[in-house]
Amino acid sequence: MITLLLLLLFSDPILNYDFGSSKSGTNWLVINDGVMGGRSIGNAYLSENRIHFEGAISFANNGGFASLRSKRLQLDLAQANTIEIRYKLEGLDFALMLEQYNQFYLPYFSYPLTKTDGQWVTKIINVEELYQTRMGDFTGQKFEQKKSKPFRRLGFISKEKKEASFLLEIDYITIK
DSSP states (O other): OHHHHHHHHHSOOSEEEETTSHHHHTTEEEEEGGGGTOOOEEEEEEETTEEEEEEEOOOGGGOOOEEEEEOOOOBOOTTOOEEEEEEEEESSOEEEEEESOSSTTSOEEEEEEOOOTTOOEEEEEEGGGOEEEETTEEEEEEOOGGGOOOBSEEEEEEOSOSOOEEEEEEEEEEEO
């Protein structure tokens, strides 16, 4: 246990998005249900050393989701142990998502992020706690590090199926 703790504390990160750096914030884009005709809105911007993602979910015209996603990357979690994220979330629950494929209908891995009532939360996620999701539904499969393919993108997607406004603020994401 002590060895694992020391490894996590002193190992170099596999990926580090520190939104205090304007360079980290430019690598993100918003994808809402408008790509399929929906009416949900979401906007992202940098301020106060963090990225803000805010908007509202609408079911109009078969809508129902908003997401903030990194631009393309090659992320290999075969040697990763944890994902650490410091965030604040109001309005709706979201999920951290890691995509291996370009096609939206193929499964991705995710982890739920619950509302924090305006308080900053630092969440440390063991990569083995990631679960496979397809079109918002759990498939029953957990992430298997030994069989892992590289991830092409990571992001955040609205998780609750209800109409509401939201505000997600992210200070940093570190994968070790």
